[in-house]
Amino acid sequence: MKNNLGKTYLRLLIFLLSFITLQAEDFTYAFNADNQNPYVKEPVILTLDVNQTNHDVVLLFNLTINKSEDYTFQRLDIKETDSYHNAKIHYVYLIYPLRSGDINVTFNLLKKITTDDSVAYSFSGDRDNVKGLVTVDTNVILPPVQLKVKPLPPGTTLVGDFSLTHSIKQHQAKAYEPLPFQVQIKGLGYPPLLETLLPQEGNFTRFAEKPILKSFASTKDTQSTVTYPMALSHSKSFTLSSIEIKAFNPKTEKSYTLTVPEQYFDIQEVTEEMLVDTIDAPNVLKEDWSWLSTFLGYIVVFTAGYLTALSWRWKKKSISKTRHPLMEKIQNSKDEKSLLQVLIAADSKRFTPSIEKLESSLYGNGKINFNKIKKEAEEQI
Known part of the structure; x- marks a missing residue:
C-alpha cells in the first residue's frame, strides 16, 4: 500500500516538473x-x-x-x-x-x-x-x-525643460471691463497642467477657463503645449502680482523659475454723478392711468378679430350650402372611372365631350389629362 502511494506521488512530481519545464x-x-x-x-x-x-x-x-x-x-x-x-x-x-x-x-x-x-x-x-x-x-x-x-527639490511645480510666454492685449479699461490675459507653457517633460496660475492676493475679479493641452509622447519624453486663457476685471486701478512657477529639469538636475512680471492696470472709474439719475422714475404721488387706455385698446382689437372670424365662418357655410351637389361629386372623383360614372348619371348632353374623352382613355388608346377633364366638367355646370 505504501509502495503504491509512493509511486503515485513520484509520478505526480515528475509530471509537475515536466509541466514547469515546458x-x-x-x-x-x-x-x-x-x-x-x-x-x-x-x-x-x-x-x-x-x-x-x-x-x-x-x-x-x-x-x-x-x-x-x-x-x-x-x-x-x-x-x-x-x-x-x-x-x-x-x-x-x-x-x-x-x-x-x-x-x-x-x-x-x-x-x-x-x-x-x-x-x-x-x-x-x-x-x-x-x-x-x-x-x-x-x-x-x-x-x-x-x-x-528620487524626491524633487521643495516647492517644485513642473518637471522638465519648459519655457513660458504671456500675452495681455491691454492695460487700460473701463470699470468692470474684462482684460484678456493668456499664459502659454511649452516644452519637454511631464505635462505642465496646473490648477491655477493667478495669485490669490488682490481683490480684483478673476476669470479662468479650462487649460488647453496639446501633447505628443515619444521615446525622448512628452512634448507639451498648455495654454491658459484668463481674464481680469475691477472697478478701480489695480496691480497683478508677479507669477512665479518653480520648475526642475531632471536632465541637468537644476531648478529654474518661470515668471510673469508684475502688471499694472489703469481702470477708468465710474463717478458718482454717472451712477445717480437726476430724474425721479416713476414720479412720486402721481397717478398713471395710461395702462387703462392700453387695456381697452386690447379688448377692442380682440373683439373685432373675433367678430371677423365668426363672419367668415358664416359666409363659408353659406357658400357650401348653395354649392351645386354635382360640383362636389365631380371634385370628389379620384380617377377616370369614378368621374365617368358621375357624368353618365347626370344624364346631360353638355357632358358628352368629357364622357367621350374618358371612354377613349379607359377603353381605347386615348391619352387625357384627368385634372383638365374635371375642370371642363365643372365649367359645364
Missing part, C-alpha cells in the same frame, strides 16, 4: 529600463522583449502594465513578428513615477497556446465568417521592475 521553455523574456533611479515625474523608457523557444506550438501573447497610483504609463510601440512557431514581440512603454521611494512596476502577461489546425480552422471561410480560435490561456507571473525614485 512552461519555462515556451518563451524567454527580457526587461530593460533606461533609468532605474529617476526623479519624480522623470520619464522612464521601459522595453520588454518576448521570444518563443518552444517551436512545437503556436504562441500568442497579451501584455499590459497594471494600473497604480505610484506611476502613470503609456504604450509607445509594439512590434510583432507574425510567425506561428517563432513569435517575437517588442514592447515599448513610457512610465512616469509619481512619488519618491521604491516603486514596483507590475505586469499582467497572458500566454495563449494553440495549434496549426486550430489556426487554419479559425480562418476557414470568408472574411465575415471567421470561426473562434481555440486557445489554452495561462497567466504568467513576471517579476516587477523596481525603480528607486
Whole structure:
C-alpha cells in the first residue's frame, strides 16, 4: 500500500516538473529600463522583449502594465513578428513615477497556446465568417521592475525643460471691463497642467477657463503645449502680482523659475454723478392711468378679430350650402372611372365631350389629362 502511494506521488512530481519545464521553455523574456533611479515625474523608457523557444506550438501573447497610483504609463510601440512557431514581440512603454521611494512596476502577461489546425480552422471561410480560435490561456507571473525614485527639490511645480510666454492685449479699461490675459507653457517633460496660475492676493475679479493641452509622447519624453486663457476685471486701478512657477529639469538636475512680471492696470472709474439719475422714475404721488387706455385698446382689437372670424365662418357655410351637389361629386372623383360614372348619371348632353374623352382613355388608346377633364366638367355646370 505504501509502495503504491509512493509511486503515485513520484509520478505526480515528475509530471509537475515536466509541466514547469515546458512552461519555462515556451518563451524567454527580457526587461530593460533606461533609468532605474529617476526623479519624480522623470520619464522612464521601459522595453520588454518576448521570444518563443518552444517551436512545437503556436504562441500568442497579451501584455499590459497594471494600473497604480505610484506611476502613470503609456504604450509607445509594439512590434510583432507574425510567425506561428517563432513569435517575437517588442514592447515599448513610457512610465512616469509619481512619488519618491521604491516603486514596483507590475505586469499582467497572458500566454495563449494553440495549434496549426486550430489556426487554419479559425480562418476557414470568408472574411465575415471567421470561426473562434481555440486557445489554452495561462497567466504568467513576471517579476516587477523596481525603480528607486528620487524626491524633487521643495516647492517644485513642473518637471522638465519648459519655457513660458504671456500675452495681455491691454492695460487700460473701463470699470468692470474684462482684460484678456493668456499664459502659454511649452516644452519637454511631464505635462505642465496646473490648477491655477493667478495669485490669490488682490481683490480684483478673476476669470479662468479650462487649460488647453496639446501633447505628443515619444521615446525622448512628452512634448507639451498648455495654454491658459484668463481674464481680469475691477472697478478701480489695480496691480497683478508677479507669477512665479518653480520648475526642475531632471536632465541637468537644476531648478529654474518661470515668471510673469508684475502688471499694472489703469481702470477708468465710474463717478458718482454717472451712477445717480437726476430724474425721479416713476414720479412720486402721481397717478398713471395710461395702462387703462392700453387695456381697452386690447379688448377692442380682440373683439373685432373675433367678430371677423365668426363672419367668415358664416359666409363659408353659406357658400357650401348653395354649392351645386354635382360640383362636389365631380371634385370628389379620384380617377377616370369614378368621374365617368358621375357624368353618365347626370344624364346631360353638355357632358358628352368629357364622357367621350374618358371612354377613349379607359377603353381605347386615348391619352387625357384627368385634372383638365374635371375642370371642363365643372365649367359645364
